[in-house]
Amino acid sequence: MSDTEVAARLLAEGEVEIIAEWLRLQETEGGGGSGRISSAELRVQCDRFLALLRRGLNQGAETAQDAAFAELRDMLRDLSRSRAIQGFTPTETASFIFSLKEVTFRLLQKDVGAAWALNRLLDAFGLYTFESYQRAREEVIARQQREITELSTPVVKLWDSVLALPLIGTLDSERTQVVMENLLQNIVDLNAEIAIIDITGVPTVDTLVAQHLLKTIAAARLMGADCIISGIRPQIAQTMVHLGVDLNVVTKASLADAFALALRRVGQSVTRVVPAARAGA
């Protein structure tokens, strides 16, 4: 009988004991993620892992990359991913494997060959959970970045046919693309005549930012909307002059000024209402 087959047999024989001890260790060592998953759920995961592990061992698989462990790797990947999303630390996540290692190391002492084979496998699976965890975290971060990209460039309807686009932060090219498409879509959807682009929140206006603004202005014009740029702070205005950048559109110091101008252009005006009580007093 090979080492892996012996290991499979010992795991089967001691199954009840192993699962109990494994669960206990995970709960005391924080592998349960401080109540983030139920013990019933953890129990299901343990049962399944052990069953898949035994199946692979019975097929003589000696390495974690073996095809016989494909299903087990899938399971670990899903487990790591869901734990990453649930906010488990990497250590808590990998302790799923490493606590099992502790249990089986004790139980398999009768057969050094089997213990050694299993030890090596569990180490490899432990690393695999680490890697899967990390990959899942990176995906989460990338997704959040994309969401922020879209979230931070909202187009606001100020009035019938008047839109505002408050830009905040660094205008790297990926984001600018989203901003531009978003604005153009809104111009079409709302049949806008005027789009106010407010750059109060843009820290640096260099030639790349200027070029993005110019392209947006030109595209908006093609869709039948005029742009007004607002929020050009004095230091930015000076710098743009030195750079030699000319945006070739109406600019206003503040969003309020730009809005007032936009209203006038679409034939609206804002008037002060004199309260009746005061008028009579």
Next chain:
Amino acid sequence: MSGGDLREIRSSDDVVRVRQEVRARAQALGFSLVDQTKIVTAASELARNTLDYGGGGTVRLIELRNGARTGLRLEFEDQGPGIPDTEQALRDGFTSGRGLGLGLGGARRLSNEFELVSQLGQGTRVSITRWK
């Protein structure tokens, strides 16, 4: 010139980081808001040229204290293809890419001192200084 602190410029994230560090230093040196904005914008132009045309490189940030004068010097360096005609490159509106062709000339106008040395096949070095 040695001394100062060297930073890599290998990605557009690095360009953002260079801008942030230049702003922080200019602030710490007590530059006015206008002077901060000028050197940050010039740094942004040169960092992006280093990345886009120089294929990446470095910038050295040097704080200058000459008696009563305080300044910030930035030395951008790359081992890229070099600029065939520097006078043409400095001219407003000239671009070999798809830019506005204003970055290099703009950086010169935004600085108190400007030095451009480029050798074909060797690389490009641009040094700018802004005094407080």
